[in-house]
Amino acid sequence: MNLHLASRLQNIAPFHVMELAKMAADLERQGRHIIHMGIGEPDFSAAPAVIEAASRAMAGGQTRYTSAVGLPALRKAISDYYRQTYRLEVQPSRIIVTAGASGALLLACAALVEKGAEVLMPDPSYPCNRHFVAAFDGIARLVPSGPADRFQLSDAMVRSNWNANTRGVLLASPSNPTGTTIAPEELKKIVTTVREKGGFSIVDEIYQGLTYGDAPFSALSLGEDIIVINSFSKYFSMTGWRLGWLVVPEAMVPQMEKLAQNLFICASAIAQHAGLACFLPESIAIYESRRQEFQRRRDFIVPALERLGFSVPVLPDGAFYVYADCSALSDDADKLTIAMLNDAGVVMVPGLDFGPSAAHRYIRVSYATSMENLCEAVQRLERFFAQRKAG
Incomplete structure (x- = not known):
């Protein structure tokens, strides 16, 4: 053949x-x-309460399709988590539950990346991020970044590398492979520059729960036009459960729901019911x-x-x-x-x-x-x- x-x-x-x-x-x-x-x-x-919740979900027959954007209770629990941990008001309606962070990145790139569109990201960065861009015929433009910039993009790099084909940036803070974060003030400058140029800012925050030293920070504090990816895999120790989420501007939700319906139907119902237990105090x-x-x-x-x-x-x-x-x-x-x-x-x-x-x-x-x-x-x-x- x-x-x-x-x-x-x-x-x-x-x-x-x-x-x-x-x-x-x-x-x-x-x-x-x-x-x-x-x-x-x-x-x-996964924490014991999460495993117990999964068992209850299976025993109780909570294994059917959910809404394409996720269980309402889980979307609210994530919203509450942002309020309690980051002092941010993120409406549950802006939160889309996905099949892992990979599912979230796939949806984001499907919605924003067109053929030939360039997306800036640092070199080094997680390889799958650039491959999500390539999957939709975009071009991941890697900008070399060294220790002086914490292996991250800076605002100066974004300005000097933006061209007529550039459509946005895909950042990760903390980063895989470097474990480094982008300083909040530098990230604010980057977002401002991208906004001025009419582009999009996607920030991968799947390791955001695992930061050491400074107060918890999320790019969502920089405006409702920021698209943030997160996951239950790392901080919540649920890698194989394939559960994540995406936060998008309110106006994008209907389009993202349409994509999710067609590409995934929904994230695992069992994983979603179990994920609710992640936010219990214990x-x-x-x-x-x-x-x-x-x-x-x-x-x-x-x-x-x-x-x-x-x-x-x-x-x-x-x-x-x-x-x-x-x-x-x-x-x-x-x-x-x-x-x-x-x-x-x-x-x-x-x-x-x-x-x-x-x-x-x-x-x-x-x-x-x-x-x-x-x-x-x-x-x-x-x-x-x-x-x-x-x-």
Whole structure:
């Protein structure tokens, strides 16, 4: 059979994170013990109340289609969460429940990205974000960003890179792969510039619950024209439940509902009923203790990496990633991560997935694993680098 595939597939690259995961799985089948510091998935499961709510939903037959925009009770619970956590009034009618943050990004790009439209985003950034743009025949224009700008877009970058084909920006704060946030004042400048140019601002906030240090902040505070993506996957530890949400301007809701009806019908009914329990006080207390544990892990792994010879030019203040410069140890991050996997049994991810500008010198380290595993990984890497130096 000789099928003619759509040309847009040429603009979507393989996800090397998953390729390394497959290599690691092969080693595990051979009996090796592998420490996974590659994939960005919390090692915690959903809170007990969430699991109980899912069980009740299934037992009670709450498994039928819901509204395409989500259960009214869940949309209100998310609205209440913004009020309690961020001191923001976000009307439930502006909240669209989706099949994960990926579903939210798909809807946003379907609504806003036209053929040939350019969308600015930083290099490095999460690869799937640019592929959502490519899926609708848009062009993700990656703007190289380094430590001086916290690996994020700045207002100056937006101004200097905007052209006649630019339609908007797609930002992430905190970011995958860097774990860095955009300073609120800088984000305000970016949004103002984009607004002046008649463009759209999409802000991926799926790690927003996992920030360390400053008061909670959401881009939604910058105006009702901001489009925000969020998820139950990271802070709420529900990766496989595939539940997220999208906040859009009120005028966009009917169009987004139409898209959701046609593309998804609805998010999982069971996951939605379970998601309501995320906002119970006892669940929030668990999630906050986990956030503190992630910060403890960050405070362990960053100096440990620096002792090993990596450089961490920007301290991550969110998510559970460190973007580490390995140029003092190797001139090829890809080869280094493969060697660390094969020789030390530790999975980390090269910068190759996240953008071409400095991919050879950076690796992404995920500390979404136990402290015991982190300690063992550091010991293994100490031996690994000592042997390389001796050999």
